[in-house]
Amino acid sequence: MGKLHLGQRVVVVVGLGVGLWVLGNYLVSAWGAYPTGWTGYAPVQVVVGTSPPKRLLIGLGLTAVWIVCSVLVLRGSKVANGRPERPEPPG
Numbered sequence: 001m002g003k004l005h006l007g008q009r010v011v012v013v014v015g016l017g018v019g020l021w022v023l024g025n026y027l028v029s030a031w032g033a034y035p036t037g038w039t040g041y042a043p044v045q046v047v048v049g050t051s052p053p054k055r056l057l058i059g060l061g062l063t064a065v066w067i068v069c070s071v072l073v074l075r076g077s078k079v080a081n082g083r084p085e086r087p088e089p090p091g
Contacts, residue, residue, distance in 0.1 A: 006074075013070045020062045027058050 004012070031050045050058070 009073050012073055016069055016073075017066050020066050024058055024062045028055050 028050045031054065
């Protein structure tokens with residue numbers, strides 16, 4: 001990642017965010033069903049998908065992964081006096 005320009009790093013971070021969003025949607029919709037209780041005289045309804053607390057944990061977990069990865073990707077080279085460190089010339 002060190003040889004990518006800032007614009008390319010931003011594209012990687014956005015792509016990672018979109019990928020994690022798709023994964024989160026899949027996890028929320030794929031993890032079984034949960035009962036919602038009685039409605040009037042009807043028996044327990046079963047809703048396909050994940051319960052709200054699990055949705056919250058999935059969302060927070062994937063957001064934390066995205067933040068950590070974004071910090072690692074966007075972390076620049078060492079800065080001295082507000083200027084990026086210049087690479088040594090070959091030779």
